[in-house]
């Protein structure tokens with residue numbers, strides 16, 4: 001039986017860090033659904049499409065290919081066969097992606113693509129609506145959260161390490177804005193699935209979170 005592990009939660013709660021480690025340890029495929037929304041945001045900007053134009057964004061997505069390549073022990077993201085892995089992490093994309101992700105037509109198409117990716121293989125998928133919409137029957141559902149302050153501090157350290165100038169106050173504001181947009185949107189807002197296990201990572205190390213999820217996966221295997 002294929003295993004499906006869904007990891008949801010707000011921006012910068014540690015989802016991708018944890019999901020990557022788990023996928024690597026268990027040799028599951030890691031699927032970063034946020035990267036798909038980011039790639040569409042990038043393409044929309046390149047084409048001069050407004051982020052509130054649902055029809056045009058849906059058409060653009062239909063005409064685009066977004067691929068996640070796992071091959072080299074690392075995930076790379078391709079938009080129409082061009083490597084956009086670094087570009088989709090630029091701050092202007094982070095600031096605008098939640099506007100693109102709020103449209104029902106865009107989400108419907110993304111969810112279908114994500115469900116296809118999860119078919120017939122063991123997956124760890126992270127996002128906002130994985131446990132509620134994309135993989136409602138996932139074997140293990142996790143909802144990661146952490147305080148805004150803690151998340152801003154983590155992002156700050158990441159950015160400084162990458163040599164990107166940064167301010168904790170600005171990051172706190174950005175994270176709070178994204179939380180608001182993600183939780184208040186009409187179509188599949190960020191919400192914990194009823195059967196998800198909530199983990200507050202504010203005072204947990206990455207390793208503690210990973211071990212906890214691994215034990216939940218072990219438990220699900222023998223169920």
Ligand code: DC
Nearest residue numbers: 033034035037097098101127128129
């Ligand atoms: O996880 P991330 O920061 O890369 O996600 C980017 C944005 O995409 C985030 O603002 C919310 C949105 N998103 C979503 O609505 N549904 C998902 N399954 C994944 C991401």
